[in-house]
Amino acid sequence: MAQDRHVWRDCCRLSALLMAAALVLGVVHAGENTADDTPRLRVLSWGGAYEAAQTQALFEPFTEATGIPVSVDAYAGGLQALREATHGDGPPWDVIDMTMSDARAACAQGLLQSLDAQLLDPAPDGTAPRQDFFEGAFTECAIAHTVFATVVAYDRTAFPGNRPTSIKHLFDIEGFPGPRALQRTPAANLEWALLSYNVPLEELYGLLSTERGLSLALRRLDSLGEAIHWWEGAEEPVQLLADGEVVMASGFNGRFFDAIVNQGAPIDILWDGQIQEFETWVIPNGADNPHLAREFIRFATRTDRLVEFARHLPYGPVRRSAAEQVTTHKPTGIDMRLHVPTHPLNAHRAVRKDETWYAQVHARINERFRDWLEGRGETNDGG
Amino acid sequence: MRHRDHQQSRHAPSGVLDVLLLALLGTVLGGAASLCALGFVAIVEWLNDVLLISPRSRMLFPDPTWLVVATITVPAAGGLAVGLMHRLIPEGRPHSPADVIAAVQTRRGRLPARAGLLSACSGLVSLGCGASVGQYGPLVHMGGTLGSLSARLLHAGRTDDNIAIAAGVSAVIATAFNAPLAGIVFAHEVVLRHYALRAFAPVAAASIVGYVLAEVVFERGALFSVAETGVPQAWEFGAFLVIGALGALVAGAYVHAILGVGRMAARMPLPPAVRPAIAGAALGLTALWVPDILGMGQETLRLATIDGAFGGAELALVLVLKLLATAVCIGMGFGGGVFSPALVVGTLFGALCGSLVGLVVGDQGASLAVYAVCGMVAVTAPVIGAPLTSLLIVFELTGNYVLTTAALASIALANPLGAQLFGRSLFDIQLRQRGLDLAAGRGRAMLEALHITPLVSRDCVELRPDTTVAEAVAIVSHAGHGEAYVVARNGRYRGTVTLACLEAVREDGGGARPVAALTDTDRPVLPEGASVWTAMAELQTFAGEAIAVVDDLESRAFRGVIYEAALTRAYLKQTEELRREEHGSG
Secondary structure, eight states: OHHHHHHHHHHHHHHHHHHHHHHHHHHHHHHHHTTTSOOOEEEEEOOHHHHHHHIIIIIHHHHHHHOOOEEEEEOOSSSHHHHHHHHTTOOSOSEEEEEHHHHHHHHHTTOBOOOOGGGSOOOTTOOOHHHHBOTTOBOSSEEEEEEEEEEEEEETTSSTTOOOOSGGGGGOTTTSOSOEEEESSSTTHHHHHHHTTTOOGGGHHHHHTSHHHHHHHHHHHHTTGGGEEEEOSTTHHHHHHHTTSOSEEEEEHHHHHHHHHHHOOOEEEEEEEEEEEEEEEEOBTTOSOHHHHHHHHHHHTSHHHHHHHTTTSOOEESBHHHHTTOOBOTTTOOBGGGTOTTSTTTOTTOEEOOHHHHHHHHHHHHHHHHHHHHHTTOOOTTO | OHHHHHHHHHHHHHHHHHHHHHHHHHHHHHHHHHHHHHHHHHHHHHHHHHTTOSHHHHHHOOOHHHHHHHHHHHHHHHHHHHHHHHTTSTTSSOOOHHHHHHHHHTTOOOOOHHHHHHHHHHHHHHHHTTOSOBSHHHHHHHHHHHHHHHHHHTTOOHHHHHHHHHHHHHHHHHHHHTOHHHHHHHIIIIIIOSOOHHHHHHHHHHHHHHHHIIIIISOOOOSOOOSOOBOOOHHHHHHHHHHHHHHHHHHHHHHHHHHHHHHHHHHSSSOTTTHHHHHHHHHHHHHHHOGGGSSSOHHHHHHHTSTTSSOHHHHHHHHHHHHHHHHHHHHTTOOOBSHHHHHHHHHHHHHHHHHHHHHHTOOOSBOHHHHHHHHHHHHHHHHHTOHHHHHHHHHHHHOOHHHHHHHHHHHHHHHHHHHHHTOSOHHHHHHHHTTOOOTTOHHHHHHHHSBSGGGOBOOSOEEOTTOBHHHHHHHHHHHTOSEEEEEOTTSBEEEEEEHHHHHHHHHTTOTTSBGGGGOBTTSOEEETTOBHHHHHHHHTTOOSSEEEEESOTTTOBEEEEEEHHHHHHHHHHHHHHHHHHHHOOO
């Protein structure tokens, strides 16, 4: 036994030495590689306001701390660009901001390097990352950093003296009359429909896997009858709600936040039943500076960075230590705790979207949904 | 009295320590049993996912053809594995809560480790492969076996062995249901069947540890939850009572179906190891049509509480199929419990009643879920013979008083009716069939379980049939006995002669006659394996010194005699032990 431990310790030492050597060589190599250039971290992210917030909360502080400049490309999600680059000259990025479902698919296709949660910093109070990050934040190739949510928002002025407090009210056409804008996809709608029957969160996908549960959910959606106004582009529900064309709408929490803060729209978010998805950091296979990328991921997922990012955009920190510290919106000073999906005030009845489930049943469930739409006499123009 | 005083003074100083040690035993044992239970449940869930039993895994599996193949072969293969496993158990069947009850009630204690382990494995495989059986039976037996093992390790007496078994059982129930009170009450209501202060501390400690591990450390979700009950109208409590009465009938049908299939299976010209495999294949085939009957039925349990998930006819169909599936699985020899399927059957039954009441009367105040829960307790409580436990499970899982009172109305009639119609519980019926009748009380059960062998005495006079009367008188009177037993040279018992009879014949001048002619052959004899209870029953109509004991009633080889005094001593000793266990306070 004791001998085993010695051998084990020796192995550890040896591998630590090797790793240190590799790190030195890697840095030297990276230095040489860019001798004519400055070493640079190249990031692929979502552009727009999202990139601006990342620049202020992550990229600039990273450059300040390490002296390494960051250059950013923008994309609109999906794996097409990465796949092409990998098969060509290798990806021109060191680190990519991806949704968890894209990251899973990319990982399965061998486009990403594996990532270990051990590279992360502990919380300020010393809590280990495994305890501090939300469950499911680590997968083989991706480390989640923030959470965005699909939520139902409502027109504050539509129900005088009353306001929806439960996801059940989405289907309560008598108590909360008026048209509802819902995305023309099974995702989110099925979950909410089942939740309205008081199904516990943890049984949701098990029940949606039964024919009985699925038809129960579709029947609930049916009960809305003509009140459904389908949307497809992410901007539509915000517009419909702001224009007063619908009284409730599903959509991404960030979009609603923007309408509330920047347009002053009379919209409130119903957090009950919010469906959370992870945004992750991944490192593509063939990246030039994988060590730098890991260094950056460690930096960008630190508690203080996540808190800082949540001062710009309502993306929920994926660490408990950060979610609890969310403060105010930097430009306007409004209380961001009301807008961040993972803050304990809002996360009480949050559904974690079952990515594996959707990845596997995608085609079948979409077909079922299309059939149902046709059964309602609606043509499926959106595909 | 002196004896008693002496005992008290001896026990008092060490009494506190004794109680504390028992509580400590309960705590440690509770932790171990609870961890085993959590592991068991986790493995079953994992197996259900891997073996395409859980709806989620079935949905995720992309190939419909292989899914069909798996649905039939997995339960069949599981059945074969279970059947082979049971060959390693001496009784050829998995042990169940009935064995735990028997061990405690007869104070035989000592649940065997090997059979316990094999039964747990049999339960794991059966549940993992989707058999329509429950998980709580194997868990209860596992908890009890762990308790018995730990008592044996500590060289504890029989009373403490019983307490340890009860503590193990209460820990697994508290863990499996997240319900500590239900754990404590179950241990008392079903296993111990009496309330002794001495047992309370360890049982409660085990239960609390089980609850803390399940709820706080591992954060397991509740078995069922009912968010909205509505407010039942006054007349609806009448409906709940009727559901209770009808539920007892459903419970009776369920129990008799299980026993009936068991009897039929025993007559089948098939090796016992193959029977569960056939049951598994039949189950899989039916599940292709009605998948709700597969496995423990967690999803079905949930859906049954939702208004509109099933049509009325569907409710009845799934109810009947689930009942039959369970009867076939358990009757044909799968390992596993009867509680979880009874939960499903009961919930479907309650939902069916609720829908019917809605159709006939309308204007219900209570939601369908309330009716479903009433049906659930009305069927499960009589099956396992535990009205208070069932009620407490509802109360602890929902924390809802409306629901608990509704369930109480159903239980009020379900259990007494069930007891009148078929017996206190399935376990009691099974034990009665194995020759242990608990209905007449624990005292009788213990006497029935107690063999006369250790009480048999060789201190008696044996005579050969050809011994003359004169010789016999001399032998018997010198030995100081009033009776002698005539035994042939081949050892066969022929009968008894009394000294009075011998004397009378000698007086009449028959001193040279052989004793064989005078032998009273009508005297009762007892076979060696007879119980003390049988012996005492013989004594009631018997006038004489002692009853002869033979090896069996066919060959009648003489083994000795049993004196009335020995039986009385055994009876008094047993009564005293029971009194101490059931009324002792520490």
